[in-house]
Amino acid sequence: MFENIKDQFPIFKNKIKGKKLVYLDSANSSQKPQAVIDAVNNFYTNEFSNVGRGIYTLAVNASEKYETTRLNIKKFIGANSETEVVFTKNATESLNLVASCFGEKFINKDDEIILTELEHHANYVPWHFLRKKKGAVIKFLPIDHNGDLKIDELENLITSKTKIISVTHMSNVTGTINPLDQIISIAKKHNIPVCVDGTQGAAHLDVNFDQLGCDFYAFSGHKMYGPTGVGMLALKYKWLDEFGPFLGGGGMIDFVSKKDIAYARGVWKMEAGTMPTAEVVALNEAITFINNLGKQNIINHEHQLTQIALEKLKNNNAVKIVAHPKAQGGVFSFNIDEIHSHDVSTILDQEGVAVRGGHHCCQILHDVLSINSSVRVSFGVYNTSEDIEILCESIKKCQKIFKK
Amino acid sequence: MFENIKDQFPIFKNKIKGKKLVYLDSANSSQKPQAVIDAVNNFYTNEFSNVGRGIYTLAVNASEKYETTRLNIKKFIGANSETEVVFTKNATESLNLVASCFGEKFINKDDEIILTELEHHANYVPWHFLRKKKGAVIKFLPIDHNGDLKIDELENLITSKTKIISVTHMSNVTGTINPLDQIISIAKKHNIPVCVDGTQGAAHLDVNFDQLGCDFYAFSGHKMYGPTGVGMLALKYKWLDEFGPFLGGGGMIDFVSKKDIAYARGVWKMEAGTMPTAEVVALNEAITFINNLGKQNIINHEHQLTQIALEKLKNNNAVKIVAHPKAQGGVFSFNIDEIHSHDVSTILDQEGVAVRGGHHCCQILHDVLSINSSVRVSFGVYNTSEDIEILCESIKKCQKIFKK
Amino acid sequence: MNTKDLYQDLILDHATNPKNKIKLNYYNKDTEGFNRLCGDSVHIFVHSKNNIIDDISFLGNGCAICIASTSVMTQALKGKSEKDAFTLINYFLDLMKKQNNDEHLKIDNVEYNALNAFKSIVNFPMRINCATLSWITAEATIRNKNKQINIEDYK
Amino acid sequence: MNTKDLYQDLILDHATNPKNKIKLNYYNKDTEGFNRLCGDSVHIFVHSKNNIIDDISFLGNGCAICIASTSVMTQALKGKSEKDAFTLINYFLDLMKKQNNDEHLKIDNVEYNALNAFKSIVNFPMRINCATLSWITAEATIRNKNKQINIEDYK
């Protein structure tokens, strides 16, 4: 669908071990289009200044650009006027912010937090901290044999002690797209706030924060064709009032004296110290890039690639796809009989194919699936059906080596 | 001393309001040399991958570069084999990490934390959190009329309840260089760990972590000619064992199950989620840049500029320098009689001179000095005596406007 | 855009010799306004009777723009009906948003010139809050709404 | 550097048919070794008497490199004196650091070839831990040092 799009990504001009780069690790981090690279470059070359307090020209311009990205991120995720976007360093920090600030105020001993078996460690460890510190209880909504959440069981998990539900938009292992609508409407019935780990959603799925009605949506710039070093947390404004601060430092205070401190309000309360200025500024180009392609086109493109790949791999009996979710984004994982995922990854690399082996920060999910590790394939806008052919061929080479 | 060095910083090719840029805000953030900009550019263009678990070529190279920066940072700050360097998002996060992890384990009700009146909010607010959460007590080592710490009073502040001392290497307002040797030797006598806010020290002062003997040294990449979005915390390795984790997520765990989590050891425990990969990689060039110039040359250069500026400004009776510390780095602050710092900053900007007005995140210091705000001048390697002349002329213009 | 456009004589006059910079002996409403970014702060005192602003004054600390704007504001609002005061406040705030809208405005030339002296601040975006702080604080005072105001909340 | 250099027949043979992959009935030392990055894990069992490694075996889960290296290791160490075992372990670990140092090495050709089959791993830096995990774990087992080992601590 996106013809010649690889031309916009300079990395594809390079060879890997003399081969074309077939990059199938976008769920980990996406490659960067020239426009984003240029934006970083231009900011440092011509416009660099810290944002915030400066009144001189460079500082004013930098602050304006920084806030422009915030505005565009809001539009991008369909935020309404009661929604704010806080910049963090990555989705992990965004989720830690929610768990820490929410937990500090609203979680007491024996209170319950509902997660799912699909969660990335980033959406488990911060809640585990509350289990340790506060004596909270974590419950996991299970998945069925397809890798879909057993959504019918959610009602049963909820008790009067349930304080929050935190769930991923899309699994970074199985590609399962979770039925957020259903989850949020059940949660709302019980007045339970919902936090969504949108790290895999932001660049690959339809996101409408306002319509969804969730309370938090956490995501990362580097997985949406933007620079590393910047994450985001979209949240209903009221939580900024409810929450205490997260990190303390410059920029998040109103008054400081030796005796006491008054914190700033709004997003400022959560943005302590020098922010990833160049990163936020350049992120704006990533949003423009995605918007120009059109989210629906991206969804279609990646869906199509996934279908083609799954169809092709059916012909290879040794390849076992780990899950077959009903709604699936551009991610799937597999194992080859008798070959460990790390061996697969090493051998595929010799063919220029970049895939990752391991548990992909989802150890619980791998336990549930009774596998030790898996090889993950994840698509971005730059992938093509040719990439899939090379993948399938490389898998065969891999098998050949192991058959000697 | 550094002839033609501005040529290495592309921003100086631009005009501000038709004037040459006279950048005197390096204490806030430094401009970036071409080598650093190119390194970011090159990494995204030719080599981008996330670090950590990847076994494919791009990931291996990225991880190697990431660790190379860590090694070079260690050398840069004179770390020995018992020292580690953790990457964070900025110095503020580094200081929050120390306060949070140290406080969690070692601070109880009525325990005492010693700071100084010179501290940036980044080295006060995180400790204030412990005052609120744990009922700790914060004591401030005062300054004298010159803006120097009353080091003689430190012994008196220390009690059996003193758990940690946290102090800045150099004030970002007065330029005061604190006698860390003395402070640390007093602290050691009492077995009290010392945290140093090295944010203003790293690029401008001599740093030898091993010789100093402090426990923590926090600093930021963007103030040492590096990219935004990356900070560092150097610390004695033993603290990594003592501390619990800070943020939770991918990469900082050993085992995860539904019931419990085992955390990784060493620096991994503290680096959760996708790190500022490109930023860390490019930071290496900033270190090389500084090393090539030579720290002692930088110190001399900036010292000389400060002396020239202070000498020149003596001739202007309306200009009041806020402090005259005995040992002073390349930073000082002033006020012009009857003209508010923000008006000064606005008017100087019209002349291409970038200085900041306000309290520079040091409200306590401004209270102690009985001033509301000040104009700060801070030097970097690219400043020249011509910059100082333009500054002095601009100050006169400012006075003329206000005299009408 | 020249510095002199911003620091006009009228503004500098008010900054160096602000009017009504005193705490009223009798007042029935007061609000403190604060600009976190600059450290500007103003405390507005109002004595109002039968919806007429009998008297208004301020104490405060801030840059020339802030003090001048506050001084001009107290002069302009003193003696006005509360309704006319709100119209004037809105006019000034609109001016700071580059939305020049002087229909329905019932002010004399002197007032008009005083207010419009601040017009070029729109070209100095970081300074707009310096000019609007006291106006926003005055509105809250007259409405008897908040005791404290942080200008960053008024975006 | 070709994949076939890494996945040599000897390695694949040991990976698919590992030797001594069983839990000893009698052992007096054991250690679990773990590679966080890969998820590789090996549990080494040693029965040693009078400083001689009477018997050695393992259980574990991991990639071909890890399993093959463990299999080769158990074969090489079985029957050796503890002192000779340490020499051999050091030799192998040096090999993985590209420090080829076969002076003082008393091993036969078969063993030499088996160990050197892993030599090209140095060109696959992310896989070195896969090869060294069981050797480091074996050393700890023989020394009766740790019950659990995380290879990342051995850099």
Ligand SMILES: Cc1ncc(COP(=O)(O)O)c(C=O)c1O
């Ligand atoms: C002395 C000092 N400490 C800490 C900081 C905070 O640094 P950062 O904003 O990079 O976190 C600064 C800079 O603003 C500083 O000058």
Ligand SMILES: Cc1ncc(COP(=O)(O)O)c(C=O)c1O
């Ligand atoms: C589903 C999911 N959540 C959270 C994360 C963490 O994102 P980051 O590493 O950018 O903080 C990831 C990526 O690794 C992810 O895939």
